[in-house]
Amino acid sequence: MFASRYGPWAVVAGASEGMGAEFARQLSARGLKVVLIARREQVLTELARTLPGETRCLALDLAQPDAAAQIAAATAELDVGLLVYNAALSPIGPFAEQSLEENLRALDVNVRTPTALAHHFVPRLIKRGRGGLVLLSSLTAFQGSPFVATYGATKSYNLALAEGLWAELRGTGVDVLSVCAGATATPNLLKAITKPPPGMQQPAEVVREALDGLARGPVLIPGAFNRFASFFMRRVLSRRTTIQIMGDQTRKLQLPS
Ligand SMILES: NC(=O)c1ccc[n+]([C@@H]2O[C@H](COP(=O)([O-])OP(=O)(O)OC[C@H]3O[C@@H](n4cnc5c(N)ncnc54)[C@H](OP(=O)(O)O)[C@@H]3O)[C@@H](O)[C@H]2O)c1
Numbered sequence: 001m002f003a004s005r006y007g008p009w010a011v012v013a014g015a016s017e018g019m020g021a022e023f024a025r026q027l028s029a030r031g032l033k034v035v036l037i038a039r040r041e042q043v044l045t046e047l048a049r050t051l052p053g054e055t056r057c058l059a060l061d062l063a064q065p066d067a068a069a070q071i072a073a074a075t076a077e078l079d080v081g082l083l084v085y086n087a088a089l090s091p092i093g094p095f096a097e098q099s100l101e102e103n104l105r106a107l108d109v110n111v112r113t114p115t116a117l118a119h120h121f122v123p124r125l126i127k128r129g130r131g132g133l134v135l136l137s138s139l140t141a142f143q144g145s146p147f148v149a150t151y152g153a154t155k156s157y158n159l160a161l162a163e164g165l166w167a168e169l170r171g172t173g174v175d176v177l178s179v180c181a182g183a184t185a186t187p188n189l190l191k192a193i194t195k196p197p198p199g200m201q202q203p204a205e206v207v208r209e210a211l212d213g214l215a216r217g218p219v220l221i222p223g224a225f226n227r228f229a230s231f232f233m234r235r236v237l238s239r240r241t242t243i244q245i246m247g248d249q250t251r252k253l254q255l256p257s
Pocket residue numbers: 013014015016017018019020021037038039040043060061062063085086087088089109136137138139155180181182183184185186187188189
């Protein structure tokens with residue numbers, strides 16, 4: 001059922017570790033063939049060897065201006081039914097001390113390339129009358145987030161883009177979902193924390209919820225703790241207080257000195 005709705009091929013952008021690798025594993029286990037994209041070719045190849053279904057590996061930097069065009073060319077012969085855009089760049093620390101270059105690279109990886117890829121795949125999905133688009137967002141999407149201000153703003157963009165496309169594509173057979181994850185135990189997060197934040201989920205749980213909820217867009221907040229925290233912060237606390245809490249949480253990450 002899942003494979004006939006979203007297969008035969010899925011493209012996972014940012015697939016070499018953490019949640020991206022988990023998307024690849026669970027999609028493959030659900031019977032899809034998977035195109036794995038990330039910068040580290042060897043890691044992708046090793047992951048591909050462990051997957052039960054057919055795979056293609058594409059090593060490229062999603063910050064490059066022609067990344068979407070390269071992916072379009074590499075998948076031209078494949079019947080792609082699902083795009084999962086998982087990769088993100090998150091410059092951490094006071095905005096005034098971060099390099100402009102790194103912040104602009106975050107816009108390329110988190111905004112420019114997913115927009116270009118959605119623009120490439122959405123008309124094709126509409127034409128075939130079935131498929132899906134999953135954009136990874138975050139709880140940071142719902143308000144400004146101190147010390148990851150640019151990253152948080154890009155995640156608000158991913159959320160808004162997914163919501164807009166979800167409404168546009170209703171009735172076409174194409175499902176759109178924005179996954180607003182909370183703390184998830186990926187290698188990237190584990191490198192930045194000294195102790196587990198409350199409600200931290202495993203990548204496998206987040207991905208299972210995302211794939212199970214793909215037809216129930218436009219927004220999924222995985223994990224009961226995250227759903228409660230998000231409800232409380234958006235509906236009970238003032239926006240100022242919520243922004244402050246986000247800042248206090250991020251300050252606990254290991255900010256670059
Ligand atoms: N982890 C959390 O706590 C958390 C919380 C909320 C939302 N999220 C969202 O969930 C998604 C994944 O989170 P994560 O950062 O923890 O990552 P992850 O899924 O553990 O790994 C990120 C993946 O993206 C790839 N990638 C990163 N930059 C790339 C680039 N420029 N070009 C090509 N591939 C690139 C990495 O591979 P290479 O290094 O091999 O290129 C890796 O495979 C992100 O969209 C993030 O915003 C995460």
